Amino acid sequence: MQVKICYRKGVAKKTPAPKRRSGCPLNASVETLGDRWSLLILRDMMLRGFRTYKEFLGSYEGIATNILADRLKKLIAHGILATEQDSTDGRKLIYLLTRKGIDLAPVLTEMVLWAARHEETENQALVLTMQKDKEHLSFEKN
Secondary structure (H helix, E strand, O other): OOOOOOEOOOOOOOOOOOOOOOOOHHHHHHHHHOOHHHHHHHHHHHHHOOOOHHHHHOOOOOOOHHHHHHHHHHHHHOOOEEEEEOOOOOOOEEEEEOHHHHOOHHHHHHHHHHHHHHOOOOOHHHHHHHHHHHHHHHHHHO
């Protein structure tokens, strides 16, 4: 699978740890990514190469503008996304995955494969590509 990754060079600044309900790592993951919109934004960045607010608004699921703005701010605050000004239009922001965001690629892959195994889903071409890539990567490690 070819993943379209928009990556910002350099190390993202670590943000202070937010107040969490517990110290459980799964809880931290859920509190950071537990809503469907954050995951779909990351999907669109990784698989469809989206980088602008307008592109996210055009996503299949039809996210509302207020929710999109909120989720983008949240992902930036958690150090998963970063922004830079568009070189052709200084009023427009370009959203980029940080290293922390890129590290979520295998997690999203597993979620796609899990759903394909257990739920009725579409886009079987994507699923097959992800399965083959996962198998290929596991052979390279051995």
